[in-house]
Amino acid sequence: MQLKYQAVYDYINELINNQEPNTMIPSERVLSETLDISRMTVRKAIDIMVQEGKLYRKNNIGTFVSDNRLYKIYNTLTSFSDEVKSSGDIPGNIVLKFAKIPAPEKIATKLNIPKGELIYEVIRVRLKNDAPLQVDFSYIPADIIYLDETIVQGSIYEYIRNELKLEIYTSIRRIVAVGMPENYAHHIHLKPNDPTIMDENVAYLKNGRIFELCISYRNQHKYELIIQSWK
Numbered sequence: 001m002q003l004k005y006q007a008v009y010d011y012i013n014e015l016i017n018n019q020e021p022n023t024m025i026p027s028e029r030v031l032s033e034t035l036d037i038s039r040m041t042v043r044k045a046i047d048i049m050v051q052e053g054k055l056y057r058k059n060n061i062g063t064f065v066s067d068n069r070l071y072k073i074y075n076t077l078t079s080f081s082d083e084v085k086s087s088g089d090i091p092g093n094i095v096l097k098f099a100k101i102p103a104p105e106k107i108a109t110k111l112n113i114p115k116g117e118l119i120y121e122v123i124r125v126r127l128k129n130d131a132p133l134q135v136d137f138s139y140i141p142a143d144i145i146y147l148d149e150t151i152v153q154g155s156i157y158e159y160i161r162n163e164l165k166l167e168i169y170t171s172i173r174r175i176v177a178v179g180m181p182e183n184y185a186h187h188i189h190l191k192p193n194d195p196t197i198m199d200e201n202v203a204y205l206k207n208g209r210i211f212e213l214c215i216s217y218r219n220q221h222k223y224e225l226i227i228q229s230w231k
Contacts, residue, residue, distance in 0.1 A: 004037055005208055008045035011035060016054065016065045024062045025055065044208065047112065051172045051202055079157035080136070084128050091155070092127035096135075096187070098152050100142055107139050110202060110213045118142040122152050125187045126216075132188045134218040135181075145211055160211070167206035174200040180217055188219040196220055 012025065019025070028046065032039045046063055049055040057063050084091035102116040111119065122138040138156070140147065144166075151159050160166050179193035190196060197218040205211050 004041045005044045008042050019065045023065045080126050081155035089129050094125040097123040111210050120147045134216050135184045137215040139213045169204050169206040171201050171203040
């Protein structure tokens with residue numbers, strides 16, 4: 001059975017295919033009445049499309065069609081460990097921080113949870129054959145994923161799939177060039193503010209729940225990003 005928010009997503013996606021960039025789409029109320037679906041479900045579908053870059057919001061005005069040329073989305077969802085193993089190499093982690101904390105407002109918004117709800121904060125240096133490639137800042141809601149110090153030493157995604165039996169469904173990524181954060185640059189052999197790749201990944205379970213926000217800073221000398229597109 002199709003998830004309700006997916007039906008809204010498909011409807012809006014079809015709608016904006018015939019719209020020019022910067023055209024305002026119908027309001028949440030109108031979409032809710034048109035599709036006979038709750039406004040919360042409509043908002044969830046729009047939130048996903050905003051994170052994908054297909055839509056953008058203007059406060060107190062409405063939601064608009066984005067220029068599709070401004071974003072790219074990977075066509076596969078793989079963990080860091082999966083990427084390293086697929087090349088025949090050995091993944092590893094150095095855990096810099098593991099804690100359960102109240103979600104700050106910005107993180108809570110990204111995870112679509114109330115501010116102050118408990119989350120795990122996991123900061124790790126990711127290794128390939130013991131060579132550091134990137135620093136990951138992961139934020140995971142504690143009510144759906146249990147973590148401990150042993151689990152975060154390995155692959156969190158493998159644990160979610162194999163131990164918790166949860167289906168990892170999709171993710172939305174935002175990739176930008178930034179300066180490397182000063183306190184973490186030396187972990188991947190960079191200098192503070194060296195140009196680096198920042199990859200912000202919001203990952204979803206099959207039920208539509210966001211289970212992770214991961215912000216990665218990669219050593220651009222050791223990491224190549226490839227985006228495959230289909231016609």
